[in-house]
Amino acid sequence: MPAKTSRARAVAAVWPDAIHRALKSHGVRQVSYVPDAGHKRLIELCHADKGMKVVPLTTEEEGIGLAAGAWLGGERAALLMQSSGVGNCVNALTLATNCAFPLLVLVTMRGEWGEFNPWQIPMGQAASDALRLMGVRTMRLERAEEAGATVAAAAKLAFEGYGAVAVLISQAMIGVKSFGDKP
Amino acid sequence: MRSAELDRRKVVRALLERRGALLVVAGLGSPAWDCTAAGDHPLTFPLWGVMGSACMIGLGLALAQPKRRVLVVTGDGEMLMGLGSLATIGVQRPANLAVVVLDNERYGETGMQKTHTGYGVDLAALARACGFAETHMVRKSAEIVAMRSGVYGGRGPHFYQVKVKPETLPLALPPRDGMYLKHRFREALLGKVGAQ
Numbered sequence: 001m002p003a004k005t006s007r008a009r010a011v012a013a014v015w016p017d018a019i020h021r022a023l024k025s026h027g028v029r030q031v032s033y034v035p036d037a038g039h040k041r042l043i044e045l046c047h048a049d050k051g052m053k054v055v056p057l058t059t060e061e062e063g064i065g066l067a068a069g070a071w072l073g074g075e076r077a078a079l080l081m082q083s084s085g086v087g088n089c090v091n092a093l094t095l096a097t098n099c100a101f102p103l104l105v106l107v108t109m110r111g112e113w114g115e116f117n118p119w120q121i122p123m124g125q126a127a128s129d130a131l132r133l134m135g136v137r138t139m140r141l142e143r144a145e146e147a148g149a150t151v152a153a154a155a156k157l158a159f160e161g162y163g164a165v166a167v168l169i170s171q172a173m174i175g176v177k178s179f180g181d182k183p
Numbered sequence: 184m185r186s187a188e189l190d191r192r193k194v195v196r197a198l199l200e201r202r203g204a205l206l207v208v209a210g211l212g213s214p215a216w217d218c219t220a221a222g223d224h225p226l227t228f229p230l231w232g233v234m235g236s237a238c239m240i241g242l243g244l245a246l247a248q249p250k251r252r253v254l255v256v257t258g259d260g261e262m263l264m265g266l267g268s269l270a271t272i273g274v275q276r277p278a279n280l281a282v283v284v285l286d287n288e289r290y291g292e293t294g295m296q297k298t299h300t301g302y303g304v305d306l307a308a309l310a311r312a313c314g315f316a317e318t319h320m321v322r323k324s325a326e327i328v329a330m331r332s333g334v335y336g337g338r339g340p341h342f343y344q345v346k347v348k349p350e351t352l353p354l355a356l357p358p359r360d361g362m363y364l365k366h367r368f369r370e371a372l373l374g375k376v377g378a379q
Contacts, residue, residue, distance in 0.1 A: 058271055065236035065243065073248040075243075077243065099362055
């Protein structure tokens with residue numbers, strides 16, 4: 001890859017801020033998550049935001065129920081997870097698709113771009129198809145500078161189109177995790 | 184184990200009569216039938232699937248509507264599938280949420296197989312360990328009045344594990360069109376304009 005310009009580096013550092021702004025501007029009031037390193041900054045931004053109720057989950061499927069309950073009560077929710085969590089959600093997604101609850105899921109990908117951990121690969125590779133099989137519309141986010149616009153478009157599709165939408169955030173964009181510097 | 188005396192339909196009727204502004208989520212199977220037997224209501228959201236999700240729907244609703252009381256009525260099997268949600272609720276500690284588990288120690292819809300509570304798992308103790316403000320094991324009809332006042336008032340979250348008789352009762356089925364159930368709930372709670 002060509003060396004990043006300083007502007008590209010700056011965009012890479014603040015894409016979670018753009019997502020946070022997109023969630024704010026679309027009225028998201030409840031944010032639930034199972035953490036991922038790729039969501040670290042966004043989670044911190046949400047915790048620091050007095051206008052957001054932030055709900056750490058024990059497993060990702062809890063967030064599907066939470067989002068449905070939020071919508072029943074008149075609030076919008078977003079759910080943050082890593083791709084390994086998609087599999088945990090499969091049956092719970094029935095709630096979103098059967099009742100046409102708006103659902104906005106932001107998935108940071110593992111197991112697709114230079115993954116070093118083979119245990120991440122099966123679910124990472126299957127995440128997009130698993131979501132589609134359950135009736136969730138998927139969008140890809142590949143470039144940091146498109147983070148705000150993509151999440152805003154997904155939020156519109158979810159909350160105004162009454163749909164279940166997942167944005168899959170590319171592992172190449174987030175940066176590849178590794179333990180140490182093995183050759 | 185002590186044999187249970189309480190009749191689940193009587194317990195639920197006592198909780199839902201004169202329900203005022205109460206918002207209800209009913210877990211799949213018998214608890215949903217029990218709530219329907221007490222009177223189908225637009226502000227009850229009965230589940231026909233997504234086992235293990237009832238408490239989380241109640242949490243989302245309680246956070247969105249902090250001025251309304253929210254009651255989750257579910258079964259022991261459904262609660263066991265979503266035990267993590269007790270920990271998640273324990274972190275949020277919504278004061279307006281109550282969870283009532285109708286515990287017949289059986290999977291009632293699938294042939295009355297024993298659940299983990301039938302082998303001694305104590306759900307109320309789990310809820311206490313997760314940080315619920317009040318947790319009770321309810322075995323006698325004399326305790327229902329106190330449970331009802333905990334559901335309608337007081338600083339929650341409250342958790343009640345109610346030991347009920349393992350009986351198969353006549354079906355009382357709520358509507359099962361999920362979009363209809365969602366719309367009627369939102370319209371009753373938020374009004375015609377707010378529900379759009």
